[in-house]
Amino acid sequence: MLELRAITAGYDRGAPCVRDASLTVEPGEAVGLLGPSGCGKSTLARVAALLHRPESGTVILDGTPVRRWRHAAPREQRTAFGVVFQQPRLSADPRLRLAQLIAEPLLATGRREGSAERVAELAEVVGLTPDLLSRRPHEASDGQLQRACLARALVLRPRWLVCDEMTAMLDASTTAALVTVVEDYRRTTGAGVLAIGHDRPLLRRWCDRTVHWDDVGAEEPEARRS
Numbered sequence: 001m002l003e004l005r006a007i008t009a010g011y012d013r014g015a016p017c018v019r020d021a022s023l024t025v026e027p028g029e030a031v032g033l034l035g036p037s038g039c040g041k042s043t044l045a046r047v048a049a050l051l052h053r054p055e056s057g058t059v060i061l062d063g064t065p066v067r068r069w070r071h072a073a074p075r076e077q078r079t080a081f082g083v084v085f086q087q088p089r090l091s092a093d094p095r096l097r098l099a100q101l102i103a104e105p106l107l108a109t110g111r112r113e114g115s116a117e118r119v120a121e122l123a124e125v126v127g128l129t130p131d132l133l134s135r136r137p138h139e140a141s142d143g144q145l146q147r148a149c150l151a152r153a154l155v156l157r158p159r160w161l162v163c164d165e166m167t168a169m170l171d172a173s174t175t176a177a178l179v180t181v182v183e184d185y186r187r188t189t190g191a192g193v194l195a196i197g198h199d200r201p202l203l204r205r206w207c208d209r210t211v212h213w214d215d216v217g218a219e220e221p222e223a224r225r226s
């Protein structure tokens with residue numbers, strides 16, 4: 001289970017944008033998090049994915065409290081997460097061809113062997129044809145690049161997938177395709193999904209339950225008391 005307990009976080013000490021937020025995601029569960037722009041959803045998602053250290057509160061990953069974030073986190077905790085951001089161009093190294101982008105986490109964790117096969121397999125899953133894999137980000141559309149970013153997020157077979165407005169920049173058919181990929185991944189692996197968004201009907205369709213930002217602070221009073 002992924003548990004966020006009483007998380008307070010932000011960028012300016014003393015003026016946090018996330019205050020006392022609690023949320024849990026069970027293995028195999030998809031939880032949607034809705035809220036207005038700028039309220040702190042992405043910040044909470046980054047805390048959940050161990051990318052941003054909170055000022056206070058606890059993240060508990062499969063029963064183990066997280067003590068360190070980002071590169072200081074133990075590899076098995078860091079690689080338990082796949083993350084897809086809203087703007088693929090901001091999260092893709094412009095120098096890498098799409099195949100290299102997808103393979104990045106494999107190479108970063110010393111898993112070069114079999115990486116070409118894994119990239120080819122995932123490219124098919126996300127709907128990228130082989131000719132696209134040799135292109136660099138500036139030669140790909142937003143939708144094609146987001147497909148590659150989703151493949152990169154899945155390449156290490158994470159147990160938790162954080163989708164931070166993954167489909168906000170995409171057309172309806174690419175949105176449907178990527179949501180289907182995430183859903184198939186969740187069904188076949190039992191991974192838990194935290195999906196952040198503004199699109200209530202989409203999140204309702206996609207997720208087992210949807211939580212509004214206003215309720216995140218009061219969602220689990222028992223957990224917050226303990």
Ligand SMILES: Nc1ncnc2c1ncn2[C@@H]1O[C@H](COP(=O)(O)OP(=O)(O)OP(=O)(O)O)[C@@H](O)[C@H]1O
Pocket residue numbers: 011017035036037038039040041042043044
């Ligand atoms: N790197 C940063 N440095 C300083 N402030 C930041 C940074 N990132 C976000 N913020 C601020 O923190 C607050 C919460 O931002 P966050 O991105 O978490 O909100 P959000 O709910 O995800 O918004 P949106 O739906 O528009 O993406 C905002 O006021 C934002 O301006």
